[in-house]
Amino acid sequence: MLDRMTDLELMIRFLLQAFILLGACKIVGWIGVKFLGQTQVVMEMVTGVLLGPSLFGWLAPQIQNELFPKTIQYVIDGQVTTAKHPSMFILYVVAQIGLVFYMFLVGLEFDMKLISDRIGGAVSVSLAGIVAPFILGGIIAATVMQGHNDFFGPNITLPNQVLYLGAAMCITAFPMLARIIYERGISGTALGTLSLGAGAVDDAVAWSLLAVVLASSKGDPNIAILAIGGGTLFAILVLTVGKRLMARFSESVEATGKVSNALFTAVLLSVVAGAYITDAIGIYAVFGAFLTGAAMPRGKFAEIIREKLEFFTVGFFLPFFFVYSGLNTQLGLINSAYLWEIALLVLAAAIVGKGVACTLAARFSGEPWADSWAIGTLMNSRGLMELIILNIALQQKIITPTLFSIMVIMAIVTTLMASPIFALIYPKTQAFRLARKNG
């Protein structure tokens, strides 16, 4: 039996990991929010990278490896065998629990009416925000990255490489966008409407492209059909039948003002079922959780559910996801001039393709320059969404740890840029300081 790692030892390590990562997020977040005008969420992304091999593991490799061990060695009949450390499985699942409930909460806040009422005005910005970064990303994948084995998994065809890098460039941190616009009370303005609508469309397109890449990278057409067909069918069912069934959830709440234990369990069961189905058909739990949230009734019901899940999810579980991402981010892999050139190229393409293109599109739609830059800046920040799409690709061996690390830099830099630029355009904003739960 290879069970020399006891449950208790794992639990002790887990508690220590939790303490250190929560503490580090708090300290780094405090510095970022207080002195750098940043948001808590982007500082947590940064904390994750700092706790990984890129800083902590570089400064104190032994301590880092003791705290976040990647492998464990067993001796069997004199033979040394290396296995994945159980601690990593636990970190992954706890991070995923955080992500599933976070995406559910994002879905629960997603106001489809607001978007669909005002989608017309957002067309040019959203088109610019898809077409330009997609083309630039695709070109990079098809040209300067070709002939190197540093970036994509061995079984990923050129079309899939182009599709994936294009899609990954298109991401907008939609939940972060929605939160900022809401906090600033500009939901009804042209700026708010444009950005919200455009961000939602861009994310939906990027995720659909990811689903295609995921499906087709598996080679087996049945798997692709299951993923795309099943995912589409699931989305339709949830947003029609599911929505109608779940409409009952709010009845008792509107009457009594309370969510009963039975109702809460029903909500949890729905979320878990949604996450399970999309995970099992190959398009990942986050989709199902988001759609389940989007299909649930709003009003008092959504408010209470959010109150009961949000703090614990965002304050305790989500930081594990940032750290899990950070542990996979190895800046040391970007170890040649060529790779650093690629990293800078990706970053420049991301900013020009998304930020500048959306700014220009907004300007040509008749927005004033200040608002246009604000829209471009908001659209440009990738936030948590980019990390999700990157982790999925790394997990599925679509991209290598090297490209993963390059893309994480891009995600963090574009997100770090947003607050200072936005504050420059609208000096009095406090909104960025409020939103821990952005992303």
Place this chain on the structure above:
Amino acid sequence: MLDRMTDLELMIRFLLQAFILLGACKIVGWIGVKFLGQTQVVMEMVTGVLLGPSLFGWLAPQIQNELFPKTIQYVIDGQVTTAKHPSMFILYVVAQIGLVFYMFLVGLEFDMKLISDRIGGAVSVSLAGIVAPFILGGIIAATVMQGHNDFFGPNITLPNQVLYLGAAMCITAFPMLARIIYERGISGTALGTLSLGAGAVDDAVAWSLLAVVLASSKGDPNIAILAIGGGTLFAILVLTVGKRLMARFSESVEATGKVSNALFTAVLLSVVAGAYITDAIGIYAVFGAFLTGAAMPRGKFAEIIREKLEFFTVGFFLPFFFVYSGLNTQLGLINSAYLWEIALLVLAAAIVGKGVACTLAARFSGEPWADSWAIGTLMNSRGLMELIILNIALQQKIITPTLFSIMVIMAIVTTLMASPIFALIYPKTQAFRLARKNG
């Protein structure tokens, strides 16, 4: 590399486990509450056993093993090697997360003033509730169980066997007791006062005895000193210095009516630190989490924190603990007339030693018969507390899976008894139906 079990497969299985156990808890709970006059919590204890090898695993061993696999086989150089399945590690840690935050919430509700103001009147009941079950348990361990290897780990000395079984008999489901008394609005009555005070004292004594057994079973006196001395020191520090430091937590809340994100993180850090310290010194995370909760300020602060943690903890994470316990409960191990006699003997001793003895003690203290029986019944139910103390002992190999299973039967039966008997004495009670979070 032995990593053929991928993260994704584990996550899919975890979501399926979550769906099935939450669904089963809901169905079994609904039947129990609706038709059997039981509480949700005891039905969840029962659900855990039903999903384990005793029913589900007996009816459909292959499906059960697919859903809750205990081991995994690797082939290394043609050699088949068996290891603990990573899924079990994940279940354990998720269950422990639930338990840690649950015990924190119990501590947060624990009103030391209420107890200390009225402790005098509870002395005879609490004494009866300790002495009688302890003696009966000790006698069973020292007589009928002797000369058999079925019950205790090989390194557990006779005094420790006596101490452990005695302590395990003394357990009262204090949080459940407190909740029922509170729900019925009888906190100020003689019945409420007596039971609350007596239950708190009994649990404190039982836990202290467990700490002694845990410490001394480790053999090494340094470990024992660390556990007992460190635990005592930790308790004193948390309840003095810690309490004074944490008193600040409520300042901003009383002023603004809100718990800020930074404050929430500070609360989480305190809980995790408390759990980590007690886990690391060998007296388990539940102690530290409980004490941290007991030392935190009350009022609006405690109310908001409870609201933000309770539903998710009790509704999602705690059921994993019941299932984890249930997976370790193998009624099939009680496979001889002798073992069933022991099981019945333990059950009878538990009921006589705790229920009957406390009833008589209350009666002799001058309570009317009805109230005396009510007190005895409340004191008799072991609830979740017993499962915690049993799991720790199983984990530390103090007891065998056989004795674990016998004790789980005792815990469930004494808890199942409480509601119907209480309803018989006070026919109009609704209190038992309310409390999901009992235990």
